[in-house]
Amino acid sequence: MITIQGKGVSTGIGMGPLYFYRRASAEIKLRVIEDVEAEWQRFKDAQATAIEQLGELAEKAREEAGDDAAFLFETHQMMAEDMDYEESIEGIIKEEKLNAEIAVSRTSDQFAEMFATMDDSYMQARAADVKDVSSRIIAILCGAQQGGIASDVPVLLAADDLAPSETIQLDKSKILGFVTSYGSGSSHTAILARTMGIPAIVGMGDSLKMEYEGRQVIVDGSTGAVVIDPDEETRARMIAKREEQLAFQKMLETLKGQENVTKDGKKIRVYCNIGSPEDVHAVLTNDGDGIGLFRSEFLYLNSKTYPTEDEQFEAYKAVLSDMDGREVIIRTCDIGADKQIDYFELPKEENPAMGMRALRISLSRMDFFRTQLRALYRASAYGKLGIMFPMVTSVWEVREAKKLCESVKAELRAEGVPYSEHVEIGIMIETPAAAVMSDRLAREVDFFSCGTNDLTQYTLACDRQNNDLGRFYDPHHPAVLRLIKMVVDNAHKNGIWVGICGELGADLDLTETFLAIGVDELSVSPRAVLPLRNAIRNTDMSEKTEKILDALMDDHTHLV
Amino acid sequence: MYQFSYTIKDPVGIHARPAGLLSKEGKKYKSAITVEKNGTEVNVLKLMALMKLGVKCGETVNVKIEGEDEAVAGPAMEAFFNANL
Numbered sequence: 001m002i003t004i005q006g007k008g009v010s011t012g013i014g015m016g017p018l019y020f021y022r023r024a025s026a027e028i029k030l031r032v033i034e035d036v037e038a039e040w041q042r043f044k045d046a047q048a049t050a051i052e053q054l055g056e057l058a059e060k061a062r063e064e065a066g067d068d069a070a071f072l073f074e075t076h077q078m079m080a081e082d083m084d085y086e087e088s089i090e091g092i093i094k095e096e097k098l099n100a101e102i103a104v105s106r107t108s109d110q111f112a113e114m115f116a117t118m119d120d121s122y123m124q125a126r127a128a129d130v131k132d133v134s135s136r137i138i139a140i141l142c143g144a145q146q147g148g149i150a151s152d153v154p155v156l157l158a159a160d161d162l163a164p165s166e167t168i169q170l171d172k173s174k175i176l177g178f179v180t181s182y183g184s185g186s187s188h189t190a191i192l193a194r195t196m197g198i199p200a201i202v203g204m205g206d207s208l209k210m211e212y213e214g215r216q217v218i219v220d221g222s223t224g225a226v227v228i229d230p231d232e233e234t235r236a237r238m239i240a241k242r243e244e245q246l247a248f249q250k251m252l253e254t255l256k257g258q259e260n261v262t263k264d265g266k267k268i269r270v271y272c273n274i275g276s277p278e279d280v281h282a283v284l285t286n287d288g289d290g291i292g293l294f295r296s297e298f299l300y301l302n303s304k305t306y307p308t309e310d311e312q313f314e315a316y317k318a319v320l321s322d323m324d325g326r327e328v329i330i331r332t333c334d335i336g337a338d339k340q341i342d343y344f345e346l347p348k349e350e351n352p353a354m355g356m357r358a359l360r361i362s363l364s365r366m367d368f369f370r371t372q373l374r375a376l377y378r379a380s381a382y383g384k385l386g387i388m389f390p391m392v393t394s395v396w397e398v399r400e401a402k403k404l405c406e407s408v409k410a411e412l413r414a415e416g417v418p419y420s421e422h423v424e425i426g427i428m429i430e431t432p433a434a435a436v437m438s439d440r441l442a443r444e445v446d447f448f449s450c451g452t453n454d455l456t457q458y459t460l461a462c463d464r465q466n467n468d469l470g471r472f473y474d475p476h477h478p479a480v481l482r483l484i485k486m487v488v489d490n491a492h493k494n495g496i497w498v499g500i501c502g503e504l505g506a507d508l509d510l511t512e513t514f515l516a517i518g519v520d521e522l523s524v525s526p527r528a529v530l531p532l533r534n535a536i537r538n539t540d541m542s543e544k545t546e547k548i549l550d551a552l553m554d555d556h557t558h559l560v
Numbered sequence: 561m562y563q564f565s566y567t568i569k570d571p572v573g574i575h576a577r578p579a580g581l582l583s584k585e586g587k588k589y590k591s592a593i594t595v596e597k598n599g600t601e602v603n604v605l606k607l608m609a610l611m612k613l614g615v616k617c618g619e620t621v622n623v624k625i626e627g628e629d630e631a632v633a634g635p636a637m638e639a640f641f642n643a644n645l
Contacts, residue, residue, distance in 0.1 A: 075580045078607045085608060111608060118614055122575060126611060129576070304643060342569050 001231045004207040006179065008224035010193035010200035013242040014177030015235075018217040018228070019155035020210060021162065028138065031099040039093050043100040046140040050080050053136065061168050069168075076133045085111060101141050108134030132163050149174045156217050158208060159189075167192045177201075177219050179226055181208050193221075201226055252530040256287040260533050262515060263540040269521040270529050270536075271327070273501055277315055280322045282526035287533075290327035292449065292523025293388070293501040294319060296372070297334055305343050306368060312375035320383030329386035329426065329449070329523075332372055334358045338465060353463065358391035363400055373408045380420035388426045388449060393433040398444045428501075430454035435483040442494035448487055449523070452502025456480050475504055481552055485517045492518065499523055511535045516548035562625040562634025566641045573616035578645055583607045585640050591627025593637060 033039045058073035079085065085107060092103035112127040149155060154176050159166075161182040167189060176198060178189050183202035193200030199221030208226075218227045218238045227234055261267045271292030272283040283291060299307045299315055320328050335341055336357025349355035362369035376387055389401050402425060412419050427444075429435055430451035438448065452475060457464040459480050462473040484500070491498045499521035504510055506524035511532065514522065524532055570578055574595075586593045586604035593604045597619065602609045615621055623641065625634045 071577055071580065075576050075607075078580055078583055082608045083603075083606050114608075114612060118612070120614055120616075122572070123611065123614060126576060130608070342571060 001234065002212075002228040004204060004226045004228070006201040006204040006208075006224045006226060007184075008199070008201050008221045009184070009190040010178075010198065011221040011245075012177070012197065012199035013218065013220050013238055013245065014156055014199045015218045015238065015242075016154055016156050016176045016216070017151070017214055018158050018179070018212050019149060019151055020213050021157055021159035021166070022150070023135075028101045028105050028142075029099075030102050033093065033097050033099055036094045036097055039100055040090060042141065043089060043093060043103065043137075046100065046137050047080055047086075049140050050133070050137045051077050053140075054080065054133075057168055064168065072129075073168075076129060076136075079130060079133045080137065101138050104134050104137050104141070128163065156219060158213070161202075162189045172196060177221065179204060179208060179217075179219060181205055252534060255530050255533050255537070258533065258537070260289070260536045262536055263538070264542040266515055266541050268515060268519065268536060269499075270532055271329075271499065271501075271521055271523040272526045272529060273523050274319075274526070277318045277322070279526065280319055283323070286526040286529040288326075288526060288529050290329075290384075291319070291323060292329050292499050292521055294328060294330045295334065296330055296332060297339060300333060300335060300341050300344075301339070303343075306371070309371045309375045309378075312372060313378045316376055316379035316385075317382045320379055320385060323383055325384060327384045327386060329388050329424075329447075330376060331388045331390055331428065332359070332362055332369070332376075334390040336361055353457070359389045359397055359401065360391060362389075363397060366404065369401075369404060370408060373405055374412070377405075377408055377412055377419040377423065378417060380423045381418040384422075385420065386424040386426055386447065388428060388447075390428045390451070391430060391454075392427045392441070393431050393437075395437065395440050395444060398427060398441060402444065428454075429487050429498075430458070430502075432459050432483065435487050438487045438490040439493070442491050442496050445496065447497045447499065448491050449499040449501045449521075450484055450487060452480065452484075452500060452504035455483065455502065456504075459483060475507075476510065478552060481510075481513060481517075484514075484519070485549075485552060488518050497521065506532060508532065508535045512539055512541065512544055513548055513552070515539070515541050516545040517552075562630045562637075563622065564634075564638050564641075565620055565622045566638075566645070567620045568615055568617050568645050570645050571617050573619070574610065574613065574645065576611060579607055579610045581644055582610065582640070585637070589625075589627070589629050589633035589636070591625045591630045591633045593633065594624045596622040596624070 054073045054077045058070040058077070061073055062070035088107040088110065089103040092098050092106060093100060108131055111130045115127040115130060116124050118124055149157065149171055151174065154174050156177045156179060157175050158179045161180050178193050178200040180189055180202045181204050183189055190200050190202060199219050201219055201221060201224050204226065212228050215228055216230065218230050218235065219225070220238065230238070259267065260270045269289050271290045272286070272288035273293040274280065274283060274291055275295045276298045299312055316330060334357070335344060336346060336355060337353045340346065344361070346356055356364070376385065379385065387405070389398065392398055405425065409419065424446040426447035426449060427434065427441060428451045429438060429448050431454070434441060435455070442448070453464055456462070456473070456475045456477070460473065460477055462469050464473070488498045497520040500514060500519055501523040505522040506528035508531065515536070522532065568574065572578070574582065582604050594601050595604055595610065595613065597613050597615055600613060602613055604610060623637060625637055627633070
């Protein structure tokens with residue numbers, strides 16, 4: 001038994017024979033050609049076949065992964081028929097009288113080299129695209145098969161790393177998992193594995209050896225362990241672990257349609273965070289009670305210019321209609337800080353996290369804000385809408401935003417455009433100022449939602465983009481949790497509800513704390529809904545609440 | 561000849577995707593369409609040469625459209641740059 005370690009990037013346990021991905025690395029022999037026209041035609045035929053194959057791959061990619069993935073192959077198509085590329089190949093065949101394989105291979109090296117020496121890392125990476133296209137043409141010229149899986153049984157697929165054109169054409173039914181020498185959590189292999197729901201382990205380096213081919217292997221995507229020729233005990237342990245994972249998944253499925261209620265009868269709503277209308281599908285399949293945060297930025301980020309009122313209206317309406325009466329809270333545009341958009345032409349700032357962002361931009365550019373609010377109110381006729389303002393620090397900001405809402409409603413009324421009179425207005429609590437002023441702010445709105453990522457950053461004075469801060473950036477810090485408690489208490493005194501829509505909402509270590517504090521709603525990514533529901537249903541708060549609250553006011557280290 | 565200069569607004573510059581779109585657009589016309597940066601002029605149909613120009617966000621290029629349909633192709637290309645780059 002040999003155990004080697006990599007980095008797990010897609011969870012699950014896979015067992016089966018290890019199989020190394022075969023590339024069509026046909027040996028290229030140099031030949032001198034007599035009939036150069038025939039050789040040129042042979043290249044033109046192979047080029048046409050490559051373009052046809054790439055077209056099919058583009059279609060396949062479009063179905064599996066969308067337009068962006070498809071465009072990669074369309075770019076490859078254009079490279080295959082690039083005039084300079086073709087000219088270079090033609091020169092080698094017709095003037096040097098060499099065979100097409102050599103002509104493509106030399107041209108490929110030359111163009112790849114050209115990209116590799118550019119001063120831009122993105123362009124350097126395009127060298128791989130030129131090589132990918134060229135090896136496809138060479139494979140066609142040699143009559144070689146492009147890397148299939150020549151096995152009757154499903155395998156654990158090993159490779160150095162897989163190119164997108166390779167992953168897309170694999171027979172997915174034959175793959176139990178991936179093991180690669182290189183790559184990262186964001187490489188194509190990792191993304192594909194997570195979509196397929198199978199394990200993937202990357203970054204094995206030299207420890208992944210060809211000699212393991214064909215041997216029985218177990219991979220554990222949660223730990224990154226790869227075990228070759230496992231002994232009986234290991235095998236039994238991994239089978240048990242796999243069964244446990246499957247059973248847990250199955251158990252989670254049974255929670256669909258169940259209430260989010262503790263053993264002692266405490267209820268909490270579990271909503272979802274989404275970033276585009278397509279995510280609604282995931283909300284519904286994971287049985288989210290509603291949408292606690294719909295980030296409207298996608299409309300602005302995916303556009304070359306300000307999205308029109310109608311474009312926005314259609315997107316909001318789609319989500320509200322699809323959610324079929326369940327609550328949908330849409331956050332008004334939250335750009336600035338780490339999200340920059342060119343056409344906003346925001347001036348450069350020394351410290352954008354504390355600069356012109358979110359509601360501050362909306363209130364400074366009323367026309368743009370009015371367009372978004374009109375679209376939102378028009379959409380309110382199609383479901384249960386909540387509107388939420390980000391980055392609030394003062395009461396006057398909320399009043400100004402609400403005033404604009406009233407003016408938009410009056411406009412729509414005058415135009416005879418339908419809208420709902422029951423739209424809830426809320427604010428994000430993500431600055432210490434908003435938390436401290438929550439007693440006053442609670443009189444202005446219908447709900448609060450704590451954005452814990454920013455609240456942590458601003459409370460602890462820790463830049464969330466700075467990975468070096470390590471233990472200083474502690475979202476479990478009692479300062480953050482005490483602020484949340486203060487916000488909840490002030491909200492409840494004024495009869496409004498409070499949610500949490502930051503990453504902490506899904507942190508199962510804090511679920512009991514939030515229940516103790518009295519948070520009314522947790523908004524999390526769709527996949528986190530059922531595990532969170534499970535945690536809620538398995539806890540009994542009757543004896544814990546007091547202890548947790550005491551600990552919170554006492555000392556961080558005593559926090560349960 | 562139709563000519564205009566354009567400052568790239570796309571944050572990624574003329575990378576693979578925008579270059580591909582530009583090549584595709586250029587194929588629609590009979591005119592020769594070229595993009596020039598710092599004295600190097602490239603036909604937009606030559607995708608790899610276009611990428612090799614390495615045009616970044618904020619840089620200015622001169623675009624020339626010359627040929628029988630330049631009266632149509634010129635404004636169309638200008639609109640294309642404004643919308644996509």
